[in-house]
Amino acid sequence: xxxxEPRAVPAPRSWPDSTAELCARVARLDRTRRVEExxxxxxxxxxxxxxxxxxxxxxxxxxRRRRPLPDGVACFNGLYLKVTEAVAQxxxxxxxxxxxxxxxxxxxxxxxxxxxxxxxxxxxxxxxxWAPLFExxxxxxxxxxxxxxxxxxxxxxxxxALALVQTWRELGIQPRRGSPEHQAYVRVDALLARVxxxxxxxxxxxxxxxADDALGEVDDFVALxxxxxxxxxxxxxxxVLARDPGAEWPALWDRAIGFVSHLLLAPVLR
Numbered sequence: 001x002x003x004x005e006p007r008a009v010p011a012p013r014s015w016p017d018s019t020a021e022l023c024a025r026v027a028r029l030d031r032t033r034r035v036e037e038x039x040x041x042x043x044x045x046x047x048x049x050x051x052x053x054x055x056x057x058x059x060x061x062x063x064r065r066r067r068p069l070p071d072g073v074a075c076f077n078g079l080y081l082k083v084t085e086a087v088a089q090x091x092x093x094x095x096x097x098x099x100x101x102x103x104x105x106x107x108x109x110x111x112x113x114x115x116x117x118x119x120x121x122x123x124x125x126x127x128x129x130w131a132p133l134f135e136x137x138x139x140x141x142x143x144x145x146x147x148x149x150x151x152x153x154x155x156x157x158x159x160x161a162l163a164l165v166q167t168w169r170e171l172g173i174q175p176r177r178g179s180p181e182h183q184a185y186v187r188v189d190a191l192l193a194r195v196x197x198x199x200x201x202x203x204x205x206x207x208x209x210x211a212d213d214a215l216g217e218v219d220d221f222v223a224l225x226x227x228x229x230x231x232x233x234x235x236x237x238x239x240v241l242a243r244d245p246g247a248e249w250p251a252l253w254d255r256a257i258g259f260v261s262h263l264l265l266a267p268v269l270r
Contacts, residue, residue: 015124016115019250022127023162026111031170035088035103038110042081045117049074052144052202053081060202072137072265073117075144075203076151080113082199083192090191098184105167105185112159128258129158132265141267144203150261152196156230158257162250164238175239185235189228196227 016022046053051074052060060078063070070078087106094102120126120134133150136142168175176182241249 015119015122017125019127019162019254022112022115023166023250026108026115026162027166029108029111031104033107035084035091035106038107039081039084039088041114042077042084042110045077046074046081049077051075051078053078064202069144072133072139072142072144072147072150073120075147076133076155077117079148079196079199079203080110080151080155083195084110086191086195087188090188094184094187095180098180101167101171101173101181102184102188104171105163108166108170109155109160109163112163113155116154127154127158128254129154129261131258132261136265139265139267142265143268146265146268148203150264153257153261153264156227156234157260158254160231160234161237161241161253164235165241165245168238168242175235175242177235182235185231186228189231192231193227 016025043055045051047055049070050057050063051070052063054063057063084106087102091099091103116126116130116134120130126134130151133147133154137147164175167173173179173181237249237253241247
């Protein structure tokens, strides 16, 4: 296997059918996985989906001129790919003592998306937060940016807290505000907000104002216009889970976040 190539995804003997089982599966993730492998897998999906940032697609502008347009999953995958590329470029600039934390969090976080993608492709159980995106990926009158927002809603507002808990456990970190790990986490916020704004641009179109009218304050409510706020809320939820690992909060949050994704994917009247 050449460096950076995605590792083959082994066929699981059984798929998770709950958040608890999903977390248990992700907890078995190879601890040597590199961010380059994460990026390679996202690019593989982008090629499969013929997305806006498909390696052979000529770029977002060229892809927009070709029909049919990418589906809803591709809209999110491309955005996530660009954000992850930016994080990978930032890693060498982080202090060595926190670089391992940011890298491992990035890898674990991505695995929750990969698990959802593979399960949906196989027709297996998918978390309620992710289900609307995969179920409605080909829906008419839903804009590319709406699909991207629904994916962000599922991933940041649901998966990130779960990924933080696992990363803290693996590395023996206490989730303290003001710690070196928390400072590095906050430092990445500004980078993500900038890249997310830049990467969202190709997903907009002439009907984006209509989408804003249709969505109202929904995307503000889930803090998708303020990535830093969404990530801090995820840190807070993760701290709750770390204190009470047996709590049923993950299932409740999953359902609530899934409901918001349904709202985000409301058809736009053109």
